Amino acid sequence: MNDRDSLQNGLAEFNKFLENTIDSYLKYFPNESTRLSQLTTNFQNNSLDLRQRSTIPQGHVTASGIILSLDKQKALMLYHKILGIWVVPGGHFDLIDVTPDNTALRETSEETGYSSLVLDPWHVKHNIPLDIDTHPIPANSKKNEGEHVHFDFRYVIKYDQNEEVNIDLEESSAFKWIDLSKIDPRSSIHPAIAKFNLLTVK
Numbered sequence: 591m592n593d594r595d596s597l598q599n600g601l602a603e604f605n606k607f608l609e610n611t612i613d614s615y616l617k618y619f620p621n622e623s624t625r626l627s628q629l630t631t632n633f634q635n636n637s638l639d640l641r642q643r644s645t646i647p648q649g650h651v652t653a654s655g656i657i658l659s660l661d662k663q664k665a666l667m668l669y670h671k672i673l674g675i676w677v678v679p680g681g682h683f684d685l686i687d688v689t690p691d692n693t694a695l696r697e698t699s700e701e702t703g704y705s706s707l708v709l710d711p712w713h714v715k716h717n718i719p720l721d722i723d724t725h726p727i728p729a730n731s732k733k734n735e736g737e738h739v740h741f742d743f744r745y746v747i748k749y750d751q752n753e754e755v756n757i758d759l760e761e762s763s764a765f766k767w768i769d770l771s772k773i774d775p776r777s778s779i780h781p782a783i784a785k786f787n788l789l790t791v792k
Contacts, residue, residue, distance in 0.1 A: 600641075600685065601639050601641065604640075604641055605633050605634075605640075607689060608629075608633045608640070608651075609633070611717075611718060611719075612626060612629070612630060612722075614716070614717060614718050615718045615719070615722060618716060618718060622722075625722075625723075625724065626722060626724070628649070628724050628739065628741075629649075629722065629724060629741045632648050632649060632741075635648075640683075640741065641683050641685060643682050645738075646735060646736050646737075646738040647736055647737055647738045647739075648738070648739075649724070649738050649739035649740060649741055650682065650683065650738070650740070650741065651682075651683040651690055651693075651740075651741050651742075651743065652680060652681060652682050652683060652690075652693070652740045652741065652742045652743070653680055653681070653683065653687075653690040653691070653693035653694035653697065653719075653742065653743045653744070653745065654677075654678045654679065654680030654694060654697075654698075654742055654743070654744045654745070654779070655678065655679050655680060655694040655695065655697065655698030655707070655745055655746075655747040656678050656720070656744060656745065656746045656747065656779070656782060657678070657679070657698065657702070657704075657746075657747055657749055658746065658786075659767055660751060662786070662789075663769060663770060664767040664768055664769050664770060665678060665767070665768055665770060665773065665779075665783070666678070666679070666702065666755065666765060666766075666767055667765065667766055667767075667768045667773075668701060668702075668757060668761070668762035668764070668765050669762055669763050669764040669765070669766075670761065670762060671760075671761065671762060671763050672730060673727075673728075675777075676766070676768065676777075677779070678744075678779055679697060679698040679701040679702050680693075680694060680697050680698065680701075680742065680744075681693070681697035681700075681701070681761075682697075684696070690719065690743035690745075691709060691713065691719070691743070691745055693743075694709075694743065694744075694745040694747065695707050695708075695709070695745075695747065698747055700758055701757060701758050701761055701762065702749075702755050702756070702757060702765070703753070703754070703755055703756025703757065703758075704749045704750065704753050704755070705750075705753065706749065706750040706753065707747050707748065707749055708747070708748050709745055709746070709747060709748070710745070710746040710747065710748055710789060712746065712788065712789050713745055713746070719743040719744050719745050720744050720745060720746055720782055720785050720788070720789075721743075721744040721781055721782035721785060722741065722742070722743055722744070723740075723741075723742045723744065723778050723779075723781060723782070724739055724740070724741055724742075725739065725740055725742065725778040726738075726739055727739065727740055742778070744779070744782045746786075746789060770783055770786070
């Protein structure tokens with residue numbers, strides 16, 4: 591099997607993962623089918639590889655890690671240098687990740703400096719992200735990227751309270767624990783915040 595065949599087989603497996611994850615997600619959140627319609631349409635297009643950052647303008651898969659304070663009243667957010675807004679840690683899917691939950695763990699570790707990260711038990715039980723969001727990304731001439739969308743899989747991640755935040759200064763210029771009630775309702779992360787009550791459901 592050559593590299594191209596291997597890549598295509600990997601894509602088929604990834605698209606099957608997306609299909610199963612979306613199906614399970616919509617069983618838990620049945621009112622979100624419209625919200626996921628663009629993602630569903632794109633992964634069913636065999637000419638598109640949503641694993642690849644180069645899939646523009648149609649978009650590609652990303653993942654984010656939501657880290658909550660011990661009292662669950664604040665979220666760790668980073669000031670993104672390029673976008674100029676406060677965001678939760680996260681980034682692009684990499685082929686070595688295999689699935690987006692691993693992307694969320696890897697990117698969150700890289701961007702916060704936390705090394706001992708695990709998914710919240712809710713994800714282990716339900717095997718789905720807490721939220722899947724589609725949001726626009728502006729063009730970036732420095733990276734030669736046009737406007738596109740991110741299909742962002744959001745996971746709540748547990749951290750070791752004995753570790754300190756050590757952000758990646760190439761990506762972010764600052765970090766802050768922001769009160770959940772003060773996060774802008776227009777923020778793309780807000781739909782995930784509205785679901786935090788589910789984390790206490792057994």
